[in-house]
Amino acid sequence: GESVGLHLPTLSVQEGDNSIINCAYSNSASDYFIWYKQESGKGPQFIIDIRSNMDKRQGQRVTVLLNKTVKHLSLQIAATQPGDSAVYFCAENESGYSTLTFGKGTMLLVSP
């Protein structure tokens, strides 16, 4: 029979463009958020995190924005490169709990 898989949202960009990947979370008590990158055949890799006492945090070429009012998280990648092509997951955590809850992921495709 036909297999039905997750239909990941896909963002296609050109090399050099800026990319914005969005994530909505549901638990208003979550106070720690992480973005992971997963390349084909590899495990998720930590990119950047943010705690709820901040609304913006910057890393190298990446920026995470947190809007607690609407429970929204975004990852901005500046000057996107072909090596950025991967699936990106947001994850949330509530203080006192060790587990992370992962979103479904967004596939980023970067064309040279």
Added chain:
Amino acid sequence: DAGVIQSPRHEVTEMGQEVTLRCKPISGHNSLFWYRQTMMRGLELLIYFNNNVPIDDSGMPEDRFSAKMPNASFSTLKIQPSEPRDSAVYFCASSLMGNEAFFGQGTRLTVV
């Protein structure tokens, strides 16, 4: 540190056979997680340990699945008997005190 180490990287087994997946977490981390990733369901938490003690195994699909953590540097996930629907990539991850989880490279399990 070499990161989270999983073995084997690939496992192909026949239906009904016992499968054991192994994980060595990052030294000093006190939380260990087993995840399963499939196209259908994405990344699912199966079980997690805190200080070698299983805290939440509500994600374990059924009694055929079991996990142990005999010491701080080793964990196993066992499936007995295995079924074709268990085919997936199984990830182990570890973290310290609820901070970001670091993932291993995963074990790709195929049950035929």
